[in-house]
Amino acid sequence: MTITTKQFRRAGIMPYFFDERGVKKWAPHNIKKALFNTFEGNIQASSTPIPAVKIFYQNRPHFLPINSADKKHPLKGRWQLQLENTQTVISGPIKTRGINLPKDLPLGYHQLQLQSAGKVFNCTVIVAPQSCYQPQALREHKKLWGTFLQLYTLKSEQNWGIGDFGDLKKFLQNLAPFQADFLGLNPIHALFPANPDSASPYSPSSRQWLNIAYIDVNQLAEFQQSDEAQAWFNSAEVQQKLTELRQAEWLNYGEIIPLKLKGLRFAFKKFQQNPTALSSRQFAQFVQQGGESLQVQATFDALHQYLADRFDNQWGWDFWAKEYQDYHSLAVQQFRAEHQAEIEFYAWLQFIADQQLAECDEVCRQQNMRIGMYRDLAVGVTGNGAETWNDKRLYCLNASVGAPPDVLGPQGQNWGLTPMNPHVLQQQAYAPFIELLRANMKHCGALRIDHIMSLLRLWWIPKGDSAVNGAYVRYPVDDLIAILALESQRHQCLIIGEDLGTVPKEIVGKLKNAGILSYKIFYFEFDEHGQSRDLQTYPYQAMTTLSTHDLPTINGYWRGYDFELGEKFGVYPNPKILDILQRDRVRAKTQILQRLRQHHVPVEAKISAELGSSVSNKFVHQLQTYVAQVSSGLFGFQPEDWLGMTEPVNIPGTSTQYANWRRRLTANVEDIFADTDIQHLLKEVNAIRKE
Structure with a gap:
């Protein structure tokens, strides 16, 4: 099949880019064709009179043009706009050229309905602010400082061989007297409990849920009150294992995660046997708020463990038996019916992780940190995790993202992450992006967005190919920044954009004007x-x-x-x-x-x-x-450099050659802050x- 230049452009596949030396680099036709095929036809623009989503800025003219297929006979009828979270409905007649909405629409997500000749068309109207939120201290031009750390690297005499939310709380409490303004975290997204060696925080199963490895088991009342748990925990065998894991220079995820899961199962059993009215009500509310997204994550983790216990090499859903490779399949729904308790266990772990993260956020507030914690949003997800398992249409599964070759990385980088289809994202009125931001703006004062140029473009690579053989694919940058600004203001969450590498000129001004x-x-x-x-x-x-x-x-x-x-x-x-x-x-x-x-x-x-x-x-x-x-405005440095450490935590361009994401700090939390x-x-x- 011959694919035209116009088709490539409509798909958003860029014909060339400028490298770090300013040299124009053209994408080969065969690479563009391979990437075009990864869209699997999901690039068609809407042929309806109004788009699925339209974004306006506050206090600007709000004119929505109407695309009439028949120019001689324009649409006739009425429109109505349901304002977000209110009973207010605004309506009016359809004009020839389009719809003039009120200029003073409030910020938010409103639902427009157009009725003409017995047909109904829907559009999500988003009204966004001009810029993202900035705390008062930055508006006053203060100079703030803080630290950022890889949470798993923290050492203590209490954790189970991996830094946890209990260690984070102690670190914050020790940092506060020095009047630090923020503490940044590595991505704490959900990984793969049934495949613990998939340890990169930047290659998550889902970016909407948390890494349950960070739960502080000792802190759980259910664990403390369980005689069975305490007998197991205090046994010579378990104590010896914990001592070994705490003293090891490198994290052993293969032993840490199963051990923690066993301890957490004791705690969950106690919760089931004797839940308090408060904890039971809080968990039920958490499950309700989590909706289908939480059910997907909990089901994925439960099913993954179920299959991993029975078969070898069950790394992710693309290795599973075919009937389990889609969340919506009959086999998966049957599994859900037969393993409700196991799914509830993994949902409960998300509940506990969320509670413990919230407690760390509360420490920041109590200590009057001017920003508090900042979280880190990874640029994508792995292709065989919970997110792609649930919504395969949104993701181009036959492509991965990375970075083109440059002086620092002459081979380029293939991050093994699966890109969202920008066209489907628009067709879904950006709902997945909105949900993603909301999930990651919880319990923090700022959000660092890894590789923020991804709002404008991403380096796509045909699956299985070298990073050298790629091309940039465009994303609707103005729309995405507008939504980012809206959610940032609503959550009072500062936005930090990781804009390292080759930064296109066209995004620099956009980020600056948006207060990022x-x-x-x-x-x-x-x-x-x-x-x-x-x-x-x-x-x-x-x-x-x-x-x-x-x-x-x-x-x-x-x-x-x-x-x-x-x-x-x-x-x-x-x-x-x-x-x-x-x-x-x-x-x-x-x-x-x-x-x-x-x-x-x-x-x-x-x-x-x-x-x-x-x-x-x-x-x-x-x-x-x-x-x-x-x-x-912000200055940040890391405990590794306080301690004068040499060993890196990650070497880009390596996977199994170096023990990435496993190097720990050389001192316990208490010892770090006791060092004069x-x-x-x-x-x-x-x-x-x-x-």
Whole structure:
């Protein structure tokens, strides 16, 4: 079948893009054709007189054009608009060109119905604000600071070998006296309890529900009150296992998750036997509010465990027997009828996780943190998890998303995530996107959106192909930003957009005008002369950090340890590119040292720009204190750099070669905050940001 340029354009497949050097890169025809086929025909624009959804901005003209197939005989009839959450209905006659809605419509989601010649057409009318929410402190141009952490890396004498919400609560309580304004979390989305080694927080089963591995089992009254649970927990065998898991340098998900699930089953059994009126009512309300989405997640986890107990290699729904590969199938509904208690168990785990996260949020409020926790929204979901299992039409299952080749990643990146079909998303009046935002704006003061350029475009790759063989696919960026602004204002949730990599010019202004904070990495910021960027020239509407989960720690960056690991694990197949990157690193470090000396930072003589140079904790702390002077509204740094750690938590471009998402911190929560050097660092940063 011949596919025309017009068809590619209508599908949103972009013919070219500009790489990080400004060079135009054209997408090969065969790649565009392969991607076009992944839409499976779901790209047709609506042929109805009005679209499925129309977005307006508050206090702007609200004119909805009507698409009349017969120009000689325009539609006649009436329209009516049901305002959100009210009994108010506005109506009027259909005009020749379209519908003039009142200019003063309130913010929200309203339902328009058009009636003509016995036919009824529906449109969701969304009225959005001009920009996202920003807290009062940012509106007053204050300089805020905080930390961000990978929750699973936290160590304590109480957890079960993985950081949990109990550890998070203690971390917040210890951080608060230093007057921090926020604490950022890695994505805490639902993963795969029946496949515990699928550990990447950025490759979730569902982004609407929580990772139950973060439940603090010890905190549960049902666990404490169960004689059976306590006898099991206090046995020599379990205590020995917990000691081993707590002391291990790397997380062993294969042992941690089954152990936690066993403990949670004891607690759930006690809940079933003796629920209090309050807890029973709260759980019932949670289930009701969760609706079908919660039932899908709980059913998926229950069925996955059921199949994994009986058969090998049941990694996700695409490995299951065919009759189970769709939530709506008869076999799945029969499973639900026969395993109601098991499904209720997984729904209860979501209830408990939600409660414990809410308690952490409450600690932030009690401590008057000006932002509190910020959550992290992953760019997509895996193709064989709960979200795709439920709505296959929304997702293009024969494509995955990633990033095109660049200097840092010459092979490109294939993240193994399944993209939403932007056309189906519009046809569904953006309901999945709205639900996603609402789920992730709960119990927090800000939301970091990973790879926020995905609102404009995503690098699609035919499933099973190399990341080199991809093309960008467009998304309805203005509509998505408008909805983001509406939900942000409703939840009073600040939005931080991770805009690293090649950022198209057309989205920069859109994000800025919408009040979305940019994301700046100190390592990457150099001026037009190649010098380390003056901290006072950073934009205020940004969060500046020294590193992220995808980058080396300060210690690792300075030593060039990331290059050592990259060579070891085949990240740099071209030695010429590696040589360029290493020379660039030396130049960058030279510029950073020059800036430090300009600002009279007393750098030790042994600290040099050469790769493999020694690094002291004193220098690591000096660098963090220096960057804290940045003019950006938010400054964030991570416990790994407080502790002077070298080992990264993740190496992009690797999967099984390195133990990604398993490296723990080198000190317990209590020991981190008992360290006098760390105390001094936090006090100094707070003083700088409060100047």
